[in-house]
Amino acid sequence: MxxxxxxxxxxxxxxxxxxxxxxxxxxxxxxxxxxxxxxxxxxxxxxxxxxxxxxxxxxxxxxxxxxxxxxxxxxxxxxxxxxTSHKLRRQINYLYNFSENMESIGVHPSSIVLECKVLKKVPDDVREILHLPPENQSVFLLKRIRLADGEPILCENTYIPYHLCPGIQKYSFRSQSLYSVLLERYLLEPYHATESIEAVFLCEKDKELLECPEDVPGFKISRVSYLESGEIFEYTTSLTRSDKCVFMMDLFKNPSPSTYPIQIKRNITI
CATH class of the missing domain: 1.10.10.10 (Winged helix-like DNA-binding domain superfamily/Winged helix DNA-binding domain)
Known part of the structure; x- marks a missing residue:
């Protein structure tokens, strides 16, 4: 130019x-x-x-x-x-929505659905994190590749207690937003979340799914979301390439806890 x-x-x-x-x-x-x-x-x-x-x-x-x-x-x-190379920039001091974040930086969000089903046999760690009651042990699993302008950005696994969203597996999350369906059909809206971010080495399968052109490290992001009532309604784990994602946070001196209703936990391991 x-x-x-x-x-x-x-x-x-x-x-x-x-x-x-x-x-x-x-x-x-x-x-x-x-x-x-x-x-x-x-x-x-x-x-x-x-x-x-x-x-x-x-x-x-x-x-x-x-x-x-x-x-x-x-x-x-x-x-x-x-x-510079185009990177997903995540503000991690507010609740994050992939589709809205992509649209805000001028790219088109889309998803490839790998699994969309109800689990009767739930992994022990997922059951413990979701605090599933004895009478409601089923979990909805949505496994997706999240894309920006057709380029893979995240491998994402989302677990939701099935008694909160019966029938949700019938929706097409290739074109629909999960959070929109949860809000419009089940009146479920995240109010508070805790999140951890960990540096990891991507396995061969993950590198293939994310179309890594080289041996780059990744980030594992684990998030637990709560309703306003305090009930856990979502557990999501994501993997992303480190060369495609930047995490940002606004820092303040001695913030008042009452000023920030959303609590963020950052556990960064190198």
């Missing part, structure tokens, strides 16, 4: 309600997502953008900072900014 192409294709709209930095951000984001700007391409120097459009340095810097925050570019000291 050269400065002439930029001047021909980017048009500021002073009358727009969107701030100037937001207009510039959306322009560059669109070029990156449609691969006009590809991984490894160097971004225009900030000073050239300022001079071409008559923008302040602070406006352009704010645009670049937002592109960096969203994982779209990387700033290299003394060398400029470059388009």
């Amino acid at each position: 050269d400065i002439e192409y930029f001047k021909e294709t980017f048009h500021l709209l002073p009358e727009s309600n969107k701030p100037l930095y937001q207009q510039l951000y959306e322009y560059f984001k669109r070029l990156i997502l449609n691969k006009t700007l590809q991984e490894g391409d160097q971004m225009l120097p900030e000073v050239q953008i300022c001079e071409a459009m008559g923008l302040s340095r602070s406006t352009v810097r704010k645009t670049m900072d937002k592109l960096i925050e969203d994982g779209l570019i990387l700033r290299r000291r003394g060398k400029g900014s470059y388009v």
Whole structure:
């Protein structure tokens, strides 16, 4: 991308309600997502953008900072900014929904369903984690590959006590959101969750499912979700490639427990 192409294709709209930095951000984001700007391409120097459009340095810097925050570019000291490989960026200080997260970064979410069934014989660890009552020992299992623009991102196993969602195995989760079905059909909505993240080596089967081009490590993510009543209603384990996922958290000094109703547990093992 050269400065002439930029001047021909980017048009500021002073009358727009969107701030100037937001207009510039959306322009560059669109070029990156449609691969006009590809991984490894160097971004225009900030000073050239300022001079071409008559923008302040602070406006352009704010645009670049937002592109960096969203994982779209990387700033290299003394060398400029470059388009980076596309990674799933997870804010782990709020309850996470894969489909919504994908749509927020401009990619299309989809799923490959590997298993969708009711387990009568439940693994001991799953039964203990879900605190299944003696009279309701069946569990719904949904095993999926989660994709972003057709590229595998997560191998995900979800377990839900079947007495909370009878008949749920009849739904097609290739096209439907699990959380949407749980909310709309069973009035089940996550209120609080605990999550652990662990660095792991991927086995051959997992590498095949995630289409790993090389021997990269992965992250194992384990999550237990609770209803507002405190009842456990979901246990999910996920595997993801470390080169395709970045975890982010906002940190505060001495936060008040009452300020954060969602508790997050991070156990990172190298």
